[in-house]
Amino acid sequence: MRPTTRWLALAALTSISALGLATAAEPYREQYPPARIDPARGVDGDIGFSDTLPFWRTEAELERNAKWVGDPNEQWKLNWKFMDLDRVELHPGHLAVDEGEAMAARLSQRNPAFLLCLADGGSDLNGRAAAYPKYDARLGRIVTVESHIEHCAKTVLSEEIRQGSPANNKLAVYFKSLSAGMPIRVDLGDGKLMESYRRGERLFYAKTGQLNFACASCHVPGSIMGHKLRGETPTTPFADAAHYPTYRTPVGALESLQERFARCHSQMRTLQLKPGDPAYVDLEVFMTVLSNGYPVSVPSAR
């Protein structure tokens, strides 16, 4: 045991609040020892973290390491990015983009203000998704692509297109596909956004559920990351947000990033939250900052 941990254990066991971990008002909560991640580095923060970025950063690197695909010991180092490549014809993610496009066209035919709302008053959606999530001062909250779609549908069309619904995911895939290849650029200069990042970071290390796991228990170096967990091997959290919503081949449906959080929560035997829950929004901000500088990779399949 490292000395800091021993001290934490002691503080925890005796409710000493010296470290601000267990004050009288706050319940005793365990956390996974935090990794040091510098948000300013974006996806480059994986260097010195999982150090797998060099293997999956570019198509050329993925080509070079294609021999690892299917290798149970090495494949995790590709962070599944070999599945983003746009080359598989009739990849079902592409069909979802087409469906999303048709749906967006239908809805904006009903009221052109729908597209205007989606585009934040601009003339088109090109490149816009790469800047999400962002803080919306008028709404006073962080907006994700999915919550933005829900909001525009409700305010302009009086229609419920809930986050996490198949319709919302299709529209989101279409919206994001219009930023495909563009580097993600979440605005770290926005104070509200950074507050959300910090909250999301704390959630990432918080142990929850019956199994007492944190996200970090499986997704940081020294944890289960890179180790076999029966049939699976957890990978780095860097650049994950880039390919969501993704087409999940085993179930034949799209899945948003926040639905993925819920799926990990079910593995952790932790109460699953609903898409759009403020805690999931903060986690999404945290994870998307870890994708800053990496290209939007939608449509994708997993």
Place this chain on the structure above:
Amino acid sequence: MKSLPPRRAAFGILLLAAAGQAVAQAPAADYSAYPCLSYSLECGKLATRRPQLKQLDGALNGNAEKGKQLAQARNGGNCLACHVMKGGSQPGTRGPDLSHYGTAGRSDAETYSMVYDMRTRNLDTLMPPFGTNAILSDPEIRDIVAFLQASK
């Protein structure tokens, strides 16, 4: 379309074959008695159950065969997620290899306490507190300890 490297072409076929194949999902169990990430629900304010040093009460009396099943079952101990053990497929690799645990000469009492709550030895352990968080019952932990001791 650019020409496909062979592996990816094969992969494309795989994708298409599996597309549309819906997997039935079991209804999510209710874990709201344990801490969650919510800012508003009660479980968001729940404390982590503190590490608990539990002594083995009386003789072990475990059933090693039952213990083996429990250690493998995903809805049981699922020890195999992190440990190589005797029997079972696709073992995990994060924890130490337990397939010859019985040769180490560790006592039943020590083993029981570790499985009950490993945090009493290492607060940062990745191993779930099986007893403290009621993942396994007292008789189930006894069965698993018997299985570990019989693994030679």
